[in-house]
Amino acid sequence: MKKVMIDPGHGGSDPGAVGNGLREKDLVLTIAKGIEAELAAYQVEVKLTRTTDRIVSLTDRSRQANNWGADLFVSIHINAGGGTGFETFIHPTDGARLKDMQKTVHQAIMKQLNVRDRGQKTANFAVLRQSSMPAILTESLFIDHPADALQLKNKSIIEAIVAGHREGIVRALQLPLKHRLSVHEQLYRVIVDGKQIGAYKEPKNAAKQVETYFGRAKSIQLERI
Ligand SMILES: [Zn+2]
Incomplete structure (x- = not known):
């Protein structure tokens, strides 16, 4: 059975991005748990790098996935720094197969959201570099942008972000549903x-x-x- 490591960014003493009364570490944990719950309908094993509000080093996040033998690593983040919209990252050295997976995940999430598409990007992020399986990092909206923050406070938008991630992961790994009658x-x-x-x-x-x-x-x- 395929294995997916969901990585809610930050946690504990590291709140991640903060703005408009929201903390990145809380939002990404909610989203990660939502994805895990939705993936329960599929033939896949799911783990989270953290399930509570605690600090986990970047190296430990990748190590957990490497030791477990995950097939896919998805790191969940909320953006900040004055922009708006959604973007995804893979490592600059990743090949065509991972570019395809990024596209699949990216488009599944964008389909759920009515926000600016900032593109499918590459970055030398530690979790992407150190994870030995395909690794994708998503940045869903900007916590310091008033309109984005308003969306992040809306439960149905969080559910849409969750659904987009679930759909992207299901498609990227071609996961079959559970309980299909043989x-x-x-x-x-x-x-x-x-x-x-x-x-x-x-x-x-x-x-x-x-x-x-x-x-x-x-x-x-x-x-x-
Ligand atoms: Zn972050």
């Missing part, structure tokens, strides 16, 4: 005169029932469920 789990239901008389794993057992009631019933329905 051929062996399919059932054949026999309904005679509007009443179900049985559900059978073996088609021949369902057919036997159809035969039994044939000629005696007004209607016989055979359904695959």
Whole structure:
């Protein structure tokens, strides 16, 4: 099964970016936990580099992912510094495969948001450099921009950011849903005169029932469920 390491930036004594009554470390933890919850519907293992408000070094974040053997590392951040909108980063030495994954994740998130697309960028960030698997860093809106901050205070916008990340990760790793019925789990239901008389794993057992009631019933329905 594929493994995804979600990395909520900052934490503990490092609040990250601060502005308009918001702290980056709180927002990214909420977003990371939301992504983890949504990915529970898929065939994937998910871990967070931190699940509480505590400080974790950049090296430790990558080390956790490397030791675990993660297939994808997604670092969650909120921007600051006077801009507006959404952007993603991979490491400058990353190749075409990771550029494709960045594009997939980037576009899935942008599709959920009505903000400026600042582009798919590269940067020599420690977590991107030190993680040995594909690593992507997202910067969702600017905490110090009044309109962006207003969006970050809106629960439905946070949910949209979560949904975008989930969709991007699902597509980038082509994760199948859990609980998809396999051929062996399919059932054949026999309904005679509007009443179900049985559900059978073996088609021949369902057919036997159809035969039994044939000629005696007004209607016989055979359904695959
Ligand atoms: Zn940050």
